[in-house]
Amino acid sequence: MSVGSKVFFLFLIVVLLGYHLLRGRPAKYTFLLAASWAFYAICSPYYLWVLLLLTVVDFVVAKKIDAETDERRRKRWLVVSVVSNLGLLFAFKYTAFVWDSGSALVTLFGGDVPPRAWDILLPLGISFHTFQGISYTVDVYRRQIRAVTNLRDYALFVAFFPQMAAGPIVRAVEFLPQMVTPPVPSAEQIRDGIFLFARGLFKKLVIADQLDQLFVSAVFNDPAAFSPVACRWAVLAWAVQIYCDFSGYTDIALGTAKWFGFELPANFHLPYLATSITDFWRRWHLSLSTWLRDYLYFPLGGSRGSTGRTYFNLMAIFVLCGLWHGATWAWLVYGVYNGVLMSVHRAMGSPGRLRSSAAWRMLAWTATFAQLLLGLILIRMTTWADGGTMLAAICGVTDGVRGVPAVVPLLVLLGMAGHGWELLCERLPALKADWEPLRVANAAVSLAAVVVFSPGVGKTFLYIQF
Amino acid sequence: MxxxxxxxxxxxxxxxxxxxxxxxxxxxxxxxxxxxxxxxxAARVETCRQRRPDAVFVGGSVVSEGIVPREIVGANWQGEPLASAYALGLPGGTTSEFFHAVKAACQPPPRLLVYGITASDLNDSRHEPHGPASLMTFGDAVEWAKTRPDSRAWVLRQYALARASRVSSLWQYRHGIRMWAALQFDESTESAREAKELRRYSDALRGEDGYAPAAGFVEQRYDHVKATNGTLPPFAFLNKYKTGSHRTYLHKLICWAGDNAVSLVLVDMPVTEDLEKQYPEAFAEYRKLLAEEEAAHGLLVIRAHRDIVGITDAGFADTIHLNGVGATVLSRWLKAKLDEIGRPATLDDNRVRAQAGGDRP
Known part of the structure; x- marks a missing residue:
């Protein structure tokens, strides 16, 4: 059952009806938890135990940390939680990568290692719920929150099905206070929920899946068979696809959560309008970048140490950010690439008065967007040679849309139109972006487009694979 | 509250x-x-009902590809020329679909109903979901469910799904809207080519006589295909051949023709020698069944074997479908045959001769 599929709609309707018909906190939360575990069991049938085990470990550890006064023992309990979460994450996600890399190294030195005949299926959402678990025990350790006393409440925080598969990574401090009384969705939440849900489906099924099916996959799988113009458009289309895919999922998660009365944190803020790589990571996958900042970068010392230490910290979090996305050399290189860009940007310092000029902003946006496209090629290319072909293509001068199906530029424009509209609304409050008739029409047209234009077979959300 | x-x-x-x-x-x-x-x-049924032709040619893709009604118009049937004809060819259909199509399309009944039959029409190992979706009434679905318990769940599910899909026009016409949009944006894409072909097909369906062959089939020649590809692709519609429940709908068709005073003629449609060699048991069972029905119900069966009609592999598009040339040859031959057997004075003699195997190759 994939989010956005017909079965998911039926599941969602049944869970919403059950949740709102039940009375009282215990009944509502027990039902929602059972539904979330059922969702997990359907999507990832072999690995429900992983979720249950980590839930129990983090719940118990947090209580121990909370009750303990001795700092060394508190730290030891924290280590138990971090090692449990990262240990399972590493075992499932990185074992094959380490094995393959080790084999390649042995082969390089003349050894003979038989090819790997096994594979490890990744448990659903493991990269997300392990980070949630760590953030919870760390927050308790830092005495920012008290440990939850009810296992059901904590389990629901970890397993809440709208966001469990692909985020956003919710902090306990954001979610648990909302659980004190069963939240009753307000009229605004119900309305905003449907607008977000419609927008998310449109982004995923009409823009992202269509771009992938019509163009992106074909070109990236064999770029040599396409003209440089087509390759250039494929890179642009891929940029729009990955944004619409991931932010579409987030919109659906946020919208669905609103129908249960919960508010989840935003994950994006016009990322492709960033004017520097630092700015980009403040706009893209916010829940991950702020997690890495708060639970890795700051504990490592952040920018308070020496210059060398600051750059080391930057590189460390971006290498880990790359590897968090996927256990491949391409993702590792992507992490290094972003770490280097961040370091260079930091070294360049502020351009002072120049920054306020429109010309500088335009130049900065162009340079940043080009850097982003290069990074996106790294994570989508099938071979390094194909990556080179795509890179050569985007370095060329533009040649219109010759040889590109007309629907591709149209979908790219549609994908970016959301950025333009949101920016306009931010700058010109008189536009009244929340004018209800406009939002109703927008949602209805989006849903109609989803019915008409979504491909018959839904594709998995890209970030669910991470 | x-x-x-x-x-x-x-x-x-x-x-x-x-x-x-x-x-x-x-x-x-x-x-x-x-x-x-x-x-x-649905388009063929609706157009046929609007046209009210003198003669209706019903059958599967062998009819939609192989019968050119305009070539048959003018044939003498029971002392009067057939002024109009319509090909109610339903690709992929079985005898069950053809019965439901005739019941819905032939209002008022035509003078002559020609069923271009072939072995795959009667294969019980296959069901065509298009039938319950587009041709059946609720009563038809219930009757099927009662009489064919092995496929009860299937027919009710297909019927219900089709009705449910019509609740929303957006859902029902989603493919048409996509095809329309494909033509508006870029005529060079694969989707736009598909959209153009569908539009041509749609216009042909609603055209004069329902002859709407698939674009590739008109020019394609089986002898060339064979020479290029060598191996013969399997014809899945004849796999796991067994007869029984579709046959009961042949009986219903015979009864319907009798009740409505319509002359029913069965034409055993030509197929390639390769197909007969590939599925000898299926064709043996089918021809045995045809002979039994002929004997039991006094059916008029015209055996349009390729050798009698004079069609070689060059007249076929693939193992079972005629191409443009083959369809014209068969239609002209059929016109002459109908002329010959449709004379009032000789109709009964012909029926006797056909029953005795006079038209057998």
């Missing part, structure tokens, strides 16, 4: 109303979308 609920659900309700408005707009322009992705079964 109700007003409070309505106030809280105002957003979803407004979106729902807007969606209904969009759905009605699509319904109001349904003809455009239908033209870009026709429901060919």
């Amino acid at each position: 109700l007003s409070n609920l309505l106030r809280r659900l105002r957003g979803p309700l407004l979106v729902l109303f807007a969606l209904v408005a969009l759905d009605l707009a699509v319904l109001a322009t349904a003809r455009t979308w239908d033209r870009h992705s026709p429901d060919d079964y």
Whole structure:
């Protein structure tokens, strides 16, 4: 059952009806938890135990940390939680990568290692719920929150099905206070929920899946068979696809959560309008970048140490950010690439008065967007040679849309139109972006487009694979 | 309490109303979308009913590809020339679909009903979901469910799914809208080519006589295909051949013709030698069944074997479908045959001769 599929709609309707018909906190939360575990069991049938085990470990550890006064023992309990979460994450996600890399190294030195005949299926959402678990025990350790006393409440925080598969990574401090009384969705939440849900489906099924099916996959799988113009458009289309895919999922998660009365944190803020790589990571996958900042970068010392230490910290979090996305050399290189860009940007310092000029902003946006496209090629290319072909293509001068199906530029424009509209609304409050008739029409047209234009077979959300 | 609920659900309700408005707009322009992705079964039935032809040629793809009604118009049948004819060819259909199609399309009944039959029509190992979706009434579905328990769940599910899909015009016409959009944006894409072909097909379905062959089949020659590809592809419609429940619908068709005083003629459609060699048991069982029905019901069966009609592999597009040339040859031959056997004075003699195997190759 994939989010956005017909079965998911039926599941969602049944869970919403059950949740709102039940009375009282215990009944509502027990039902929602059972539904979330059922969702997990359907999507990832072999690995429900992983979720249950980590839930129990983090719940118990947090209580121990909370009750303990001795700092060394508190730290030891924290280590138990971090090692449990990262240990399972590493075992499932990185074992094959380490094995393959080790084999390649042995082969390089003349050894003979038989090819790997096994594979490890990744448990659903493991990269997300392990980070949630760590953030919870760390927050308790830092005495920012008290440990939850009810296992059901904590389990629901970890397993809440709208966001469990692909985020956003919710902090306990954001979610648990909302659980004190069963939240009753307000009229605004119900309305905003449907607008977000419609927008998310449109982004995923009409823009992202269509771009992938019509163009992106074909070109990236064999770029040599396409003209440089087509390759250039494929890179642009891929940029729009990955944004619409991931932010579409987030919109659906946020919208669905609103129908249960919960508010989840935003994950994006016009990322492709960033004017520097630092700015980009403040706009893209916010829940991950702020997690890495708060639970890795700051504990490592952040920018308070020496210059060398600051750059080391930057590189460390971006290498880990790359590897968090996927256990491949391409993702590792992507992490290094972003770490280097961040370091260079930091070294360049502020351009002072120049920054306020429109010309500088335009130049900065162009340079940043080009850097982003290069990074996106790294994570989508099938071979390094194909990556080179795509890179050569985007370095060329533009040649219109010759040889590109007309629907591709149209979908790219549609994908970016959301950025333009949101920016306009931010700058010109008189536009009244929340004018209800406009939002109703927008949602209805989006849903109609989803019915008409979504491909018959839904594709998995890209970030669910991470 | 109700007003409070309505106030809280105002957003979803407004979106729902807007969606209904969009759905009605699509319904109001349904003809455009239908033209870009026709429901060919429904279109043929509707057009046939509007045309009220003298002669109707029913059957599967062997009829839609192999019978050119305009070549047969003018044939003498029971002392009067056939003024008009329509090909009710339903690709992929079985005898069950053809019965339901005839029942729905032949109102008023034609003078002559020609069923271009072939072995795959009677293969019980296959069911065509298009039938319950586009041809059956609720009564038809219930009757099927009662008489064919092995496929009861299948027919009821297909019937229900088809009805459910018509609740929303957006859903029902989604493919037509996509095809229309493909033509508007870029005529060079694969989708636009598909859309053009569907539009041509749709126009042909609603055209004069229903002859709407698939674009590739008109020119394609089986002898060339064979020379190029070598190996013979399997014809899945004859796999796991068994007869029984589709046959009961042949009986219903015979009864319907009798009840409505319609002359029913069966034409055993020509197929390639390769297909007969590939599925010898299926063809043996089919021909045995045909002979039994002929003897039991006094059916008039014309055996249009390729050797008698004079069609070689060059007249076929693949192992079972005729190409443009083959279809013309068969249709002219059939006209002459109908002329010959349709004379009032000799009709009974012909029936006797046909029953005795006079037309057998």
